[in-house]
Amino acid sequence: MNVMWLFTLLLLLAGSGCSEPAIMQRPDVSTVTGPPNWTALIRSEHLPNVELTTHEGLAVRFYDDLVKGQVVAINFMFTTCGNTCPLITEYLAVAQKALSERMGHRITLLSISLEPEHDTPERLREYRQVRGVGPGWIFLTGRRDDIEFLRRRLGVYDLDPVIDTDPSQHAGIVILGNEPQGRWRAISALSHPIRIRQAMERIILPPSQWPTGETVVNEVPSQDNEAVETADLSILPPVN
């Protein structure tokens, strides 16, 4: 089934101008030796194998059980986060569903609590149910130290230590990773769900299959946020 979806997608993409042509020269880099194994490097530097607990109460290891060999979208949240988290959860759900419809289940969502003492598996399960979260989306809690360590390894932190203590500042980023290929990006989880889905596609597909040009641009309806003021020349310093 997944294969069929992929075929359909490839056919769709063929019209967008960036599918891989039959005739092409591929430079040979097989003789290269020495550079570090990128995927292993990312694993050792950024994907610690901390123990977490799923919303179902299962003990899991972050790397071994959740990320290894997977394409994942990771965000940090907490169930009492009233401002942005519900919106982000909604956006990610829409993006995941759209991706699934286009490509089959290819991406696992991991939402990790920033308030693990409060966010017990039961609370996460309830949060998940209330929002109608579907399969392929795991909510996680664990020891605060472990989660803080993981958060920093994943680059979700603020250089200002005061701002960094505010968990709501870390809830807006979703990290996209294709672990086997060592490809990792981040995007604001407050971007339009279609933009999130497009970024997910770019982490799954090789660049030769990325949709390009107007196909991508116009998928989200056009919107303006133009704001114009009457010019105030009175406060300018004298012209040289």
Place this chain on the structure above:
Amino acid sequence: MGISRRDLLRWGIVIGGAAMFPGGLRPRLAHADDLPPSPHTDPFIVELKPGRGIPPVVEKVAPFNTQADPGICVNVDGSTAYHVSPPRAVPANTEFFLIHEKSVSHSFHPQLPNNILWGYDGLIPGPTIVAKSGTPQLVRFVNDLPVNDPVGIGEPISAIHRHGGFQAPQDDGYPLDTFCTGQSRDYFFPNRPDAGLLQNEHSTNWYHDHSIDITGQNVYRGLSGFYPYTNSLDTGDEGTGLQLPANFYNGTPVGPFDIGLVFQDRQFNREGYLIYNTFDHNGFIGDKFCVNGLIQPYLKVKRRKYRFRFLNGSNARVYQFFLSTGQPFVAIGTDTHLLPQPVTVQSVRIAPAERVDVVIDFTNHQNHSEVFLVNRLQQTDGRKPNGLVSPGTSILKFLVEGVVPAPDPSQVPATLLPVTEGPAQLLPQVRVQRRIKAERSNGAWVINGQFFDENRISARPRRGEPEIWILESGGGWVHPVHIHLSEFFVLSRDGKQPPPLERGRKDTILIGGDVARETRILIKFEEFTGRYVFHCHNIEHEDMRMMAQFEIQP
């Protein structure tokens, strides 16, 4: 007590153990971008010279068909590529170029192993493309980047932006107008001054990758090069026009006395292989200073004047350069244009993507004397520079050679590129102003409260109608804001007159931090209509969608 990154790494590796932080030890973590230092390299043992760091000027090729290209086109060099650009008619006097993006085994320094980089024509920096005012160019870029790359930095997909260039939207390297391995795309550059005004003649541009999501990685991997420009004043010849230091004298090659210098910081692992942190979105800072792809090189100079085109090609680092002798720089250009008059400055601050053209006169230095280009601006993360330090880091050594001064017909005239349509003429026509507010929000950066969306227009200026844009940013971060297509005048910095190096025109300007909370600029779009982007040129911020669009209305 500090905990080293190595400790963290060890924990990361042993993290499967029962107790991660025994004894209640709460780790005071270093930042994820706080990488272990690169290996030691001896400074000033690599010579920067033509063929090594000073790239060749790319040769034009026979005209090729852009009218009815088949899907798979055979290029003039026999290579084939699937062609993504629409067919187009070009003027009869158009020059044609063909550039292949490909892997190259590059030596940053003899004490480090070679690294596999990506370069235009396999060169670091890319080959220099020289534009001549009045002669259009069509440049076909062919993507020969490897699809199975072992290094992991960058993606083999491209959009080419000629930074500072005056070109139509479809030739501007829009981030979604990408082409992949095995494909090519044609870029047409009209190479004429906007509105035919002499003051709009260009001097120093550059070209680099601009692909969605991964510009930072692709530029870091090597995809950038110089795109200088000659015109009736800045002729590229010491015998004609303004007679600025150049690589020709009355048509005969000399020098080189006009040298582009691109400054880039890089980071290496213990074994000397290039490192990039795809999880750091603050702005990548490396601890090795490269000039034209070489770590702390030296350059032999004769006892005469030189023109150096400084380009900050770093992802996030801001520099402030001094000369070790205390000698000033004579600045003759900022960003794309020459200045109206030369400006003598003790130091040059240069943010990512900015250019400053300077003349340094070595005439009065003794044979074998050494002059160092020193960066005294310390920066340890992507937020903003920490401030000036002393003595700073010498990143380039000029080694002066000559018992007697060398012949030097070049000049630095008191008038360079006169401004005939500046604030004095344009301000009375200004009707509207716009606020462009850059801020940190929810773990990333927004422009006017929003992340980049490819189908959102944030400004619709009318062609030919000058406007004031007010660039606002807080004190926590600096952002080098780059506006595509048109250069602008800086009217004020926090209500005051801009410093001397900002009194010409700019296409990139540093805002926020300790630089300025409010910057007012005067901008006018003369000719092209359509959609262009403006964005933060801290490229990690740009990749996190600190970007917006304007659409010029007819």
